[in-house]
Amino acid sequence: MSGIILCLGLLLTVSIAGEVNNEQMAQRTNRSPFRYVIVSNEVIDDSGTPPKDAYRYVEVLLDEKAFSENNLKELFKLVSRRFPKPRVLDVQVYTNLQDIETPEERESGKMSEAPHDPSLDRYHQAFFTRDNDGNEWFTYNPNPPSSDRKKVVLKGS
Numbered sequence: 001m002s003g004i005i006l007c008l009g010l011l012l013t014v015s016i017a018g019e020v021n022n023e024q025m026a027q028r029t030n031r032s033p034f035r036y037v038i039v040s041n042e043v044i045d046d047s048g049t050p051p052k053d054a055y056r057y058v059e060v061l062l063d064e065k066a067f068s069e070n071n072l073k074e075l076f077k078l079v080s081r082r083f084p085k086p087r088v089l090d091v092q093v094y095t096n097l098q099d100i101e102t103p104e105e106r107e108s109g110k111m112s113e114a115p116h117d118p119s120l121d122r123y124h125q126a127f128f129t130r131d132n133d134g135n136e137w138f139t140y141n142p143n144p145p146s147s148d149r150k151k152v153v154l155k156g157s
Helices: 002-017 022-029 069-082 103-107
Strands: 036-044 055-062 088-094 125-130 136-140 150-155
Touching: 055 069, 069 088, 069 125, 069 136, 069 150
Parallel strands: 055 088
Antiparallel strands: 036 055, 088 125, 125 136, 136 150
């Protein structure tokens, strides 16, 4: 008899646990509500020693299905918290692996005044900046392949 009661209690517990939605599960397990990976993280200092003009440049690959203004706000909050130093932070978000340079492409020289490549507008992208004064904002293309961008201010002006 006690075995039956134990089984019913276990079945009820499993049934209730199965009704937890994704957001609640993310909160319980510290699992992000969207998938992303940091594919590049560099501290760049062109000022010499001691570093006074250093900035961090991060590239992120975000699941295309998760691309939304609200998720970008959350993503940039997470990345900014992860990288408090140096103060200046630039984050480029891609949603398609084709837009990210391979190590060989990154190491090859680039023309600084090269014309805009319209093929880069095929997928959602975003760019976040945190400046020396702590102001934070990002721009993103809400409707690719249009190159029109929307600006969102998170902190400051």
